[in-house]
Amino acid sequence: MPNVMACIDGSPSSRAVCDCALWATQRLDAPLTFLHVLDRNQYPTDTNLAGNIGLGAREHLLNELAALDEQRSKLAMKQGRHLLEDAREYAAGTGIKDARLLQRHGSLVDTLRELEGDIRLVVIGKQGQDSEDLGHHIGSQLESVVRTLHRPILVTPPEFEAPRSVLFAFDGSPTTRKGVELLAARPLVKGLPIHLVMVGAQTGDAEAQLEWARQHLVDAGFDVHTAIRAGDVEETLLAYQAEQDLDLVVMGAYGHSRIRQFLVGSTTANMIRHIGTPMLLLR
The missing domain is CATH 3.40.50.620 (HUPs)
Incomplete structure (x- = not known):
């Protein structure tokens, strides 16, 4: 299992x-x-110090250094x-x-x-x-x-408290749609209210995608809140999290949409660094 x-x-x-x-x-x-x-x-198990000390180094010194590395590893x-x-x-x-x-x-x-x-x-x-x-x-x-x-x-983060609510950064991608299905089917966050948040323009397609996710989670018994916010992805999600006092963030780890794109490269560190709550990354 x-x-x-x-x-x-x-x-x-x-x-x-x-x-x-x-x-x-x-x-x-x-x-x-x-x-x-x-x-x-x-902590290497095999230490090769040949050439590290210089010509004429005594063999017993090399052996002592190797023994020290071995002891350190043990x-x-x-x-x-x-x-x-x-x-x-x-x-x-x-x-x-x-x-x-x-x-x-x-x-x-x-x-x-x-x-x-x-x-x-x-x-x-x-x-x-x-x-x-x-x-x-x-x-x-x-x-x-x-x-x-x-x-x-x-x-x-360095201190953990059991989550009481969830922010799901949803973008309509296959990864986040699969994430909705996973959360609906598995007990990890069962019983916790979920906020589905899209970052971008409030278009008919975005509203339809968000409604699909909302209905899927409602059918699974979740209390669901939805929002579409414009702005920079990282700043918008962090602001919404603080505004609603949400203590678990869920999002896809990779992809090409605005939400998933920012988790590649240096912005990965930025998002994780600024979140003071647990973060669930979906692949």
Whole structure:
């Protein structure tokens, strides 16, 4: 059965990732896996220092440096294992006693790609262990995961609170239409009011697209509000979110429409950076 995959490291966001993943696991009634990946670039298992010291370097010095790198990697793996065990204990305290632990040595993106068939939802922090400033940066690995993985990704800020309402950035595209169908069919946000927001001109076609989405969600039992707003996509969505006090943002991750286009490149970081609530990205 596909898992909720919670990506944890030693960053301040790890507790929020745990809380977010526990919320999603309980809502979806899905198995939970905590994943810790030790970056091979920072902690290599095989160290080749030839040429790094200069001609005439003594062999014993090279051997000592290699041994230090090996010890550092072992300690990092041990620390990661403790993080995983702490996460499982934390989950057990909320009633989820069968969380799976998985530790890999390599690349987070490659690991998730390899496990993709067993993933229902990825939960990842807005910032990772290597982020310098929680207020002004998002994790570089997050952008790579969003670009690579073809599974829903739930991004959490450094502090997580269970969502009470949803902003769905709808544009009538196949991705967001599929997103409407997914939300209607699955229990992740069942019972939460949904605001469907289109950014652009209020044309007959836009109104028809929005009505299709509204009716689909109403038929599934949702309380739905709709709006079409003109303006810059990012600014308009953030303003609407603040105006309505909505605490979960849902949108498609890629494509060619105005909403999906702004999630490519540097604007991906801008949107995620400025949102202080969880964000569900659909692929």
